[in-house]
Amino acid sequence: MKIRVAVVQFKPRKGDVAHNLDRVAETLRQIVEENLPADVVVFPETILSGYFLEGGVRDAARTREQILQELSCRYQPFARAEPLDVVLGFYELWHGKYYNSALYLTLEQEPARCRILHTHRKFFLPTYGVFQEKRFVARGRTIEVFQTRFGAATVLICEDMWHSITGAIAALKGAEVFYVIAASPGRGFRGENVGNVMKWQTLLCNMAEEHGVWVVNASLVGFEGGKGFVGQSTIVNPFGQVVVSAPLMQEAIATATIDTEEIAIARANAPLLADLEAGLADLLIEMQEIAEEQHTRDRQ
Amino acid sequence: MSRLQVVTAPARTHDAEELLRINAPLVTEWLVEFLRDEMIRRRGFHRAVVGLSGGVDSSVTAFLCARALGPENVWGIRMPYRTSSPESLEHAQMVIDQLGIHSRTIDITPAVDGYLQYEPDADGRRRGNVMARMRMIVLFDLSAALNALPVGTGNKTERLFGYFTWHADDSPPINPLGDLFKTQVWQLARYLGVPEVIVSKPASADLIVGQTDEDDLGISYHLADQILYFLLRGYRVEQIEEMGYPREKILLVKNRLESTHWKRHLPTTAMLSTTSINDYYLRPVDY
Numbered sequence: 001m002k003i004r005v006a007v008v009q010f011k012p013r014k015g016d017v018a019h020n021l022d023r024v025a026e027t028l029r030q031i032v033e034e035n036l037p038a039d040v041v042v043f044p045e046t047i048l049s050g051y052f053l054e055g056g057v058r059d060a061a062r063t064r065e066q067i068l069q070e071l072s073c074r075y076q077p078f079a080r081a082e083p084l085d086v087v088l089g090f091y092e093l094w095h096g097k098y099y100n101s102a103l104y105l106t107l108e109q110e111p112a113r114c115r116i117l118h119t120h121r122k123f124f125l126p127t128y129g130v131f132q133e134k135r136f137v138a139r140g141r142t143i144e145v146f147q148t149r150f151g152a153a154t155v156l157i158c159e160d161m162w163h164s165i166t167g168a169i170a171a172l173k174g175a176e177v178f179y180v181i182a183a184s185p186g187r188g189f190r191g192e193n194v195g196n197v198m199k200w201q202t203l204l205c206n207m208a209e210e211h212g213v214w215v216v217n218a219s220l221v222g223f224e225g226g227k228g229f230v231g232q233s234t235i236v237n238p239f240g241q242v243v244v245s246a247p248l249m250q251e252a253i254a255t256a257t258i259d260t261e262e263i264a265i266a267r268a269n270a271p272l273l274a275d276l277e278a279g280l281a282d283l284l285i286e287m288q289e290i291a292e293e294q295h296t297r298d299r300q
Numbered sequence: 301m302s303r304l305q306v307v308t309a310p311a312r313t314h315d316a317e318e319l320l321r322i323n324a325p326l327v328t329e330w331l332v333e334f335l336r337d338e339m340i341r342r343r344g345f346h347r348a349v350v351g352l353s354g355g356v357d358s359s360v361t362a363f364l365c366a367r368a369l370g371p372e373n374v375w376g377i378r379m380p381y382r383t384s385s386p387e388s389l390e391h392a393q394m395v396i397d398q399l400g401i402h403s404r405t406i407d408i409t410p411a412v413d414g415y416l417q418y419e420p421d422a423d424g425r426r427r428g429n430v431m432a433r434m435r436m437i438v439l440f441d442l443s444a445a446l447n448a449l450p451v452g453t454g455n456k457t458e459r460l461f462g463y464f465t466w467h468a469d470d471s472p473p474i475n476p477l478g479d480l481f482k483t484q485v486w487q488l489a490r491y492l493g494v495p496e497v498i499v500s501k502p503a504s505a506d507l508i509v510g511q512t513d514e515d516d517l518g519i520s521y522h523l524a525d526q527i528l529y530f531l532l533r534g535y536r537v538e539q540i541e542e543m544g545y546p547r548e549k550i551l552l553v554k555n556r557l558e559s560t561h562w563k564r565h566l567p568t569t570a571m572l573s574t575t576s577i578n579d580y581y582l583r584p585v586d587y
Contacts (some may be wrong), residue, residue, distance in 0.1 A: 011341065014586050022565035189327045190319075223337035226474075226584045228330060249333050 001260045003150045003177065003214075006031060006038035007233040010251045011222030015048040015060050017090075021048060021067075025074035025090060027253070028107075029111055032080045037255050039082075044091035044181050044220040044233070045157050046100065050225045051183040054093065057136045058162070061093040070113035072107055079109040085117075085148065087155060087218070091179045092121070097138040099124065102155045102181055105147065109147055118146040119223065121254075123166060124159040130185060130227060145173035151260055158182040170282070171211035171273055176260050178213055180204065183220040185227040197230050197248065198236055209240025213265035214258045221249055238266035316526035322484050324491030328364070331476045335368035338474050339449055347448035351439050352403075353506060354374040354391030356489050356499050357477055358453040363492040364476050364493050365451055366399045369573045374401040375446060379384050379435045382409040388506050394495050404442065432465035439472070457482040457521060459550030460528055461514065461553075462560025463505075470563075481525040494537060517556070519549055525555040 008027050012020040024043060031038045045051065046080040048067070049060035051225075062070075068092060075084075084107045092101035100122040107114050121140025125133035143166050145154050154170035161180050162165065170178060180248075188195020200219070208215040214237060221231035235256045246254040267273055303376055340343045348365040349477050365374045380394045380586055389405075396403040407528075414436050417509045422430070436450075443450045450473030458464050477485055482503065489499045503513040503521065527550050530540045532570075537554060541547050562568075566578070573579050 011337070014342070015583075052584045053587065055586050056583055065388050136307070186330065188320050189322065189330065192326075196331070223334050223342070226334065226338065249330070260467065281440060 001150055003259050003260065004037040004255065005041045005216050005235065006036060006128065006237065006253050006255045007044050007218040007246060008041060008042045008106045009219060009221045009231045009233050009246050010047070011049055012050045012220075014224065015053060015056050016197065017060055017062060018070075019050050021070050021074060023183065024048070024071065024086075028075060028084065028086070029078045031253070032078050032084070036253065037257060038084070039165055040085040040087065040148075040179075041178055042181065042218040042233075043086070043216045044229075045102070046091065047088050047181075047182040047220065048090040049223070050207040050224050051220060051229070052227065054132070056138060057091045057098050061091040061098050061174050063093050064101070064116055067103060068105060068114060068116055070198075071105065072111050075107045075114070076109075076111060079107070081192045083149070085143045086178065087179045087181065089157060089183075091121070091137070094119075094121070099140060100133060100137045100157060101140070102157055102179075104148070104155055104179070106149075106151070113243050113272040117148060118144065118153075118155060120144065120155040120157065122157040123159060124163055142171075143169045145170055145175045145226075148177075151176050153177040153179060155179045155181070158184065164207070167211060167213075168276060169208045171213055172277065176263055177258070178207065180215055180217040181219075182217060184230050185224075193228055193232075193240060194248065197232050200230075200232070201234060201245075203243065204234055204236045205242065208236040208238055209266075209270070211273050212238040212263050214260065214263070216241055216258070218273060219246075221251060238263045239269075246294050307525065314530070314533050318530055319529055320481060320483055320525055320584035322480070322487050323490050324565075327480075327484075327488055327560050328367070328491065329457065332368040334476055335364060335451070335474070339369070339538070340587075343449060343473075345447070345449040347373045347375070348446045348451045349375045349377055349439055351435055352378050352392035352395060353453075354378075354395075354498065355503060355506075356494060357455050359391075359395045359494045359498050360485055360492060361451055361476060362399060362401060363394050363489075363494060365517040365529075366401055371400045371447055372402075374399070375442065375448060375449075376401050376403045377439060377442060378403065378405040379408050379438055380405070381407075381412055381431050383509055383511070384506055387501075390410065391495070391501075394498070397552060398493075398495065399564065404530045406438050406442075407529075408438065411437075411448060411464055424508050428505065429465045429468070431507055432468035436468045436471050451476070455482050456480055457483050457525055458484045458513075460532075461517060461561075462554075463562070463565040466563050481528065482521040483525045518552055523549055524553055525569045528557070531553050531557060563564055 086105045089102045092099045102120045104118040123140045125139050127134040145152050154175035154176045184196050186194040204215050216235050218233045219231050220229040232248045235243045237243050244254045244256045246252040321410045362376055378398045414428055439450045450472040452472035454469050455477045456479055504511050537550050540550050
């Protein structure tokens with residue numbers, strides 16, 4: 001199965017959800033009108049508001065149904081005949097709490113057929129250094145895999161990707177494509193590229209290679225209060241090789257056609273996922289023991 | 301039986317010079333984008349005013365602004381006091397000429413002396429603070445006249461030392477150099493092509509005749525930046541001493557750092573409610 005994916009990085013206007021939805025729609029219009037190769041278009045974490053909102057999360061948060069409706073309305077004037085899938089990040093209001101979330105949507109010509117396939121709520125909320133997420137949003141509790149018309153996929157948000165166990169869970173559940181959206185402020189200017197860009201490239205390549213999956217990453221750009229988001233959105237094949245990267249800091253669209261048949265080849269060469277599945281029962285007992293020991297220790 | 305070769309890890313050393321090295325072209329690209337984003341996109345300003353002292357920080361700031369906004373949108377403001385070094389004026393003019401930016405020269409002597417005539421016994425520190433605050437009055441007023449944004453020039457070392465006048469040097473709304481140590485500003489200056497005479501001269505606040513920063517601070521910037529590098533990462537004095545740095549210098553840096561936290565914050569406000577600004581009511585600066 002071949003999937004044409006496009007990753008988009010643009011600078012959102014701070015806290016202005018309507019404007020940023022317009023820009024998402026404008027990008028989709030460009031993709032449709034220029035007939036860019038795109039079955040799935042991936043936008044970064046918090047693309048509808050910008051990342052650092054602090055208490056402004058309350059103003060910017062929307063329900064997923066609102067996002068679906070707003071985007072499908074904007075899409076109709078230039079809708080194409082074949083469906084168009086969209087992944088995007090936003091601050092979500094869900095069951096009385098705020099989340100840093102991602103939607104996987106399918107847009108169609110007929111508004112009633114536009115639908116949400118999956119919502120991922122960020123599992124690991126960075127709250128250290130420059131990050132304060134736990135103060136303003138609640139934590140998601142699941143790592144899910146869902147079916148798209150191109151096969152099984154998962155969505156991870158930023159720090160979710162920094163923990164190899166999250167990717168391992170998604171791979172064990174059958175995800176073949178990881179959509180990884182991020183907002184990563186640049187730090188470290190000694191090396192040939194910004195420090196966290198190099199770290200991200202390593203993370204993306206390692207995750208793809210370890211599990212033999214495609215990794216499609218969209219990363220925010222633009223300065224927010226002096227903190228500059230790096231961009232350089234990247235697509236990595238199941239061998240852990242970069243297929244395409246968008247530029248550092250600049251607004252851009254990067255496209256690639258990914259072939260899920262390469263997954264079997266990669267996994268035959270390096271059957272790490274199969275090894276993990278084989279050892280899973282033992283690993284679970286090990287993990288259970290760790291959890292029980294920690295629980296007991298904290299009682300003392 | 302043959303004995304196995306033993307490979308031992310070398311003693312842990314820290315090449316602080318290397319740790320403080322920056323990729324100057326990459327930093328330049330980053331800061332130019334910072335200026336464009338924060339000034340034009342976020343705030344709608346296309347013009348900058350920079351107070352040019354003739355020193356390396358303000359020179360680098362002017363070079364960055366010229367790259368980001370075009371020299372036709374940058375004003376270099378020279379603000380001498382009667383005791384200021386003539387060399388400072390000349391060096392500022394070199395930057396203006398090299399970049400082709402606009403310039404103004406405002407002699408702050410009448411304004412400063414107009415106030416100080418009522419306080420004839422003011423010591424050097426007070427007089428220096430009056431000059432620094434007067435320069436900010438000029439800079440902000442000219443920014444209003446020119447529909448421009450004042451751009452700050454303070455570096456990370458002086459911010460960490462509290463070696464500036466509160467609500468003066470630190471008051472411009474944006475600052476491209478504030479997370480670069482002084483020795484890193486020097487690296488950036490050489491990459492940008494700031495005249496070598498400016499980069500290599502002893503840094504000076506030029507508030508008192510013959511003053512230099514390193515005399516005032518009691519430590520060289522090279523040494524201070526290295527010690528700050530480790531202190532900010534959480535290393536203890538004893539650990540830094542083990543690396544070979546003199547204990548009295550480590551303590552000097554640590555004391556300056558720890559006695560000036562207040563200078564890096566807004567004024568302390570008495571909290572009375574659960575909507576206290578910046579305690580409960582939290583919105584980022586660009587919201």
